[in-house]
Amino acid sequence: MKEKVLVVWMSERRWRKVWLLLAVAGWGLLFLVAPTVSQAADLRSVRLGGDSVSTRLVLDLSGEAAGRLLSDAGGKIVVSLADAEVEAPLRGPGRGLVRAWSVTPQAGGGARLSVETAAGVTVRRRFLLPPGEGSPGYRYVIDFEMASTVQAPGGTVRLTSLRETSATAAASPRKTTKTRRDSRKIVVIDAGHGGKDPGALGSDHREKDLTLASALALRDRLHRTGRYRVVMTRDRDVYVPLETRVQIARTANADLFISLHADSGPDETVRGASVYTLADRAVGRSARLVTRDDWFMKAGYHSDQSVSGILFDLTQRATKNRSATFAQILLDEVGDDQALLRRSHREAGLAVLLAPDVPAVLLEMGFITNPDDQALLADPASRGRLVGAVASAIEAYFRNDVQVASR
Numbered sequence: 266m267k268e269k270v271l272v273v274w275m276s277e278r279r280w281r282k283v284w285l286l287l288a289v290a291g292w293g294l295l296f297l298v299a300p301t302v303s304q305a306a307d308l309r310s311v312r313l314g315g316d317s318v319s320t321r322l323v324l325d326l327s328g329e330a331a332g333r334l335l336s337d338a339g340g341k342i343v344v345s346l347a348d349a350e351v352e353a354p355l356r357g358p359g360r361g362l363v364r365a366w367s368v369t370p371q372a373g374g375g376a377r378l379s380v381e382t383a384a385g386v387t388v389r390r391r392f393l394l395p396p397g398e399g400s401p402g403y404r405y406v407i408d409f410e411m412a413s414t415v416q417a418p419g420g421t422v423r424l425t426s427l428r429e430t431s432a433t434a435a436a437s438p439r440k441t442t443k444t445r446r447d448s449r450k451i452v453v454i455d456a457g458h459g460g461k462d463p464g465a466l467g468s469d470h471r472e473k474d475l476t477l478a479s480a481l482a483l484r485d486r487l488h489r490t491g492r493y494r495v496v497m498t499r500d501r502d503v504y505v506p507l508e509t510r511v512q513i514a515r516t517a518n519a520d521l522f523i524s525l526h527a528d529s530g531p532d533e534t535v536r537g538a539s540v541y542t543l544a545d546r547a548v549g550r551s552a553r554l555v556t557r558d559d560w561f562m563k564a565g566y567h568s569d570q571s572v573s574g575i576l577f578d579l580t581q582r583a584t585k586n587r588s589a590t591f592a593q594i595l596l597d598e599v600g601d602d603q604a605l606l607r608r609s610h611r612e613a614g615l616a617v618l619l620a621p622d623v624p625a626v627l628l629e630m631g632f633i634t635n636p637d638d639q640a641l642l643a644d645p646a647s648r649g650r651l652v653g654a655v656a657s658a659i660e661a662y663f664r665n666d667v668q669v670a671s672r
Contacts, residue, residue, distance in 0.1 A: 305350035306330045308368060313360040320361035324405040332405055337388050347375040362386045362409045386411050392583050449494045450663050452487060453514040455524035455617060456480035460504025465529035467633035472527045475642045479525050482652045507616035514623045522625035524617045527633040527642060536635035537606040538599050541627040542588040544612035587624035591662045598658040602650050
């Protein structure tokens with residue numbers, strides 16, 4: 266009898282466990298099946314900074330929101346913010362390239378931003394920044410610009426400042442090499458070293474020669490796609506100062522900057538590629554460099570120094586996030602064909618990475634002091650495969666254009 270009672274009690278206990286598990290599974294299924302209700306982000310304020318050369322509009326939001334560009338022509342730019350909310354229409358005066366702006370509730374939910382601009386103005390970039398130090402909310406940022414390059418005598422492209430362009434164009438009948446509506450992405454390729462600076466030395470080759478050969482091959486590969494306008498910091502054996510390379514990228518309004526190098530070390534057995542992006546400790550150096558050369562202030566982001574500092578921080582944070590994103594894509598592509606260092610993504614305060622508004626990486630394609638890496642970089646076929654991987658990374662980066670900057 267005792268054994269029978271025990272068996273019955275154990276059975277009941279087992280059934281209680283089964284019912285408990287079924288109940289938990291049922292609630293879990295309910296949560297999985299139940300629709301997720303996302304709360305719309307409230308629009309808190311609209312801020313403008315800039316002048317007749319470059320203007321930034323910032324929407325301060327209580328939460329995350331994705332924007333979709335509906336129109337970018339005819340002096341009117343319209344952006345749909347599906348996850349944003351505004352109780353009543355808002356309107357405000359313009360500044361710089363912006364003549365006026367308005368935000369209205371959108372049929373079916375969300376908000377619609379309409380911006381009236383000067384003739385020829387286009388959207389340079391759009392991105393969402395998450396909350397950060399001193400900024401409790403999200404910020405949806407839109408940059409408006411009017412920029413071009415001019416054709417210099419002799420058929421070579423001479424990059425000019427935006428204010429310089431109008432005077433140059435008036436003095437020359439030549440057409441610009443890129444129209445304002447040119448949708449191609451601008452990629453600046455920087456062949457490391459050059460001229461009086463040979464870079465690292467291998468047993469048979471100099472770094473400056475291998476980087477130039479790789480840069481030219483990458484240029485040709487991107488040109489063949491028809492989707493890019495490529496700007497070279499050098500296309501022959503000449504010396505270009507480091508700060509000038511950064512200025513070239515910024516003046517070109519580059520969408521991406523990639524500097525090609527070959528690593529070196531005392532141990533010839535060490536090999537592998539690596540990628541550098543700007544280190545946090547170098548952010549102050551970047552700010553000082555920009556202030557000294559007056560690049561950011563010449564772009565007219567704001568006459569108020571405190572506001573300029575905030576806008577600078579917004580720009581640089583988004584740029585660092587984009588650089589890190591491209592660095593990971595680049596390593597994934599290059600790593601399929603080339604050995605990588607164990608710690609392949611590194612951060613440093615390298616001068617060519619200091620532009621606050623151009624995503625930039627420095628690719629160490631391998632060790633010139635390693636026989637295998639040097640042979641790979643010196644052989645046109647092997648170098649072509651490496652360059653192909655870099656080109657694939659560039660394609661993937663722009664194909665998956667990041668809209669939300671990661672934390």
